Amino acid sequence: MKIAMALFATVFLTLWIALLCLAGRREWVSAAFGKILDNMVRIDKLRLKDARNAQRLEEYSGLGRKVMGLFYGGGSQKEIKKLEQQNEALQHGDMKSVSIFTIPGYVVQRLFPTIRNSPMRRGLMEKYMELYGKKYADRRTDALLAKVISYPMIGIPAAMAVGVVATALNGTSTGAIVVVVGAMLTLILAYAFFDEVNDNLKKRRSAITRQFPNVVSKLALLVTSGMIMNKAWRETSQSQGEELYMEMRKTADELDNLMEPSAAYSNFIDRCNTKETTKLASAIIQNLTKGNAEIGLLLKNMAHEAWQERRHQAKRDSEAANSKLMIPTMLLFVAILVMIMVPVVVNFTGLM
Numbered sequence: 001m002k003i004a005m006a007l008f009a010t011v012f013l014t015l016w017i018a019l020l021c022l023a024g025r026r027e028w029v030s031a032a033f034g035k036i037l038d039n040m041v042r043i044d045k046l047r048l049k050d051a052r053n054a055q056r057l058e059e060y061s062g063l064g065r066k067v068m069g070l071f072y073g074g075g076s077q078k079e080i081k082k083l084e085q086q087n088e089a090l091q092h093g094d095m096k097s098v099s100i101f102t103i104p105g106y107v108v109q110r111l112f113p114t115i116r117n118s119p120m121r122r123g124l125m126e127k128y129m130e131l132y133g134k135k136y137a138d139r140r141t142d143a144l145l146a147k148v149i150s151y152p153m154i155g156i157p158a159a160m161a162v163g164v165v166a167t168a169l170n171g172t173s174t175g176a177i178v179v180v181v182g183a184m185l186t187l188i189l190a191y192a193f194f195d196e197v198n199d200n201l202k203k204r205r206s207a208i209t210r211q212f213p214n215v216v217s218k219l220a221l222l223v224t225s226g227m228i229m230n231k232a233w234r235e236t237s238q239s240q241g242e243e244l245y246m247e248m249r250k251t252a253d254e255l256d257n258l259m260e261p262s263a264a265y266s267n268f269i270d271r272c273n274t275k276e277t278t279k280l281a282s283a284i285i286q287n288l289t290k291g292n293a294e295i296g297l298l299l300k301n302m303a304h305e306a307w308q309e310r311r312h313q314a315k316r317d318s319e320a321a322n323s324k325l326m327i328p329t330m331l332l333f334v335a336i337l338v339m340i341m342v343p344v345v346v347n348f349t350g351l352m
Contacts, residue, residue: 005167005179009160016153019104027106031098032090034143037136039083044246046076051241101154105146121145127197130273131204133250144197148190155186204243205274209313211244212276213306219280220299229284229295230255247271261288276306 060068086097109115121141128137159182167175215236222232230252237248247268254264265281272278280302287295 005160005175006164009157009164012153012157012160016104016150016157019107019153020100022107022111023103026110027103028095028098030106030139030142031103031146032095033139034102034146035098036087036090037132037140037143039087041132043080043083046080048241048243048246050075055240102143102146102150104153105149106142108149109142109145115145124194124197127201130271131197131201133267133271144193147193152186152190155189156183159183159186207243208247208272208274209276210310211240211242212274212280213303213310214240215244215248216276216280216299216306217303220296220303223299224296229288230261244272244277261285276309 057065057068090097115121124141124144125137128140132140159179162182163175163179165175166178218236218239219232222235223229227235233248233255234252237245237252239245250271251264251268254267255261262285265285269278269281280299283298283302284295287298
């Protein structure tokens, strides 16, 4: 068994090294681009975190503000600057920050074009289009598949190598356990990459739905007061720094760059992909040539419906939370019951 595991690990490791040697400029550039996109996502998250902390600090004043500033006042400017410098270095060809562990995954995708046409990749593309837009979806998908392909090619042989050592020291059963556990952890890690995409998508949709009533209410107020739609959209997008507002800023930037309004709002629909944002952008597209009176009335009705739906959703969430609390409540009741009954039964047994 030791020989079989050692041979298997050697074959996989040799294959990984061979694929790494086959990597050309295309793979290194793709890996560098993937690293840049990861850094950009990290920067956006840090800025969003800083914006939320600043918003929380606004709720305090005086001494309370100074105390809470210890928790929320620390910004992420240093980390953001470091990531921006890393991106600048990558754009100038400095590949020091690129991980070689993912490079074989890019090579496999080049050698086997069927991977690019697989249903799994198309599904990932659709999710990444919603998360990061059409511009970056293809690169993000390639980066994820590179990780999913490369890491098992390293993780499983590493588990087998450790298994060989464990077999020599503690016997065959211990080695087998090490190999199985190591392989399972590697496969779980690969699955976690897919699950992270689904989790991010779910959280994003939930956040956008939660922020929508405030957005549409402000849009309705600005438009009915006489402001043109594009300016009202820009004003609303700059009022906060959360997910929906950031997507609105992207649309405002596209409009400032003279993109057709219908195309800009269609991109907004694709990126957000919730029924509320689709309804809002579709209404704006349909009323581009009409005055503010009609779109203002539509936005007012939409805001009223959004707040009603938010109240209903809050009620549903509270009911779901109550049902989830039933199990820990029952467990606590049983624990208290045991704590009361055990001394009684012990005393009763002693009297007998």
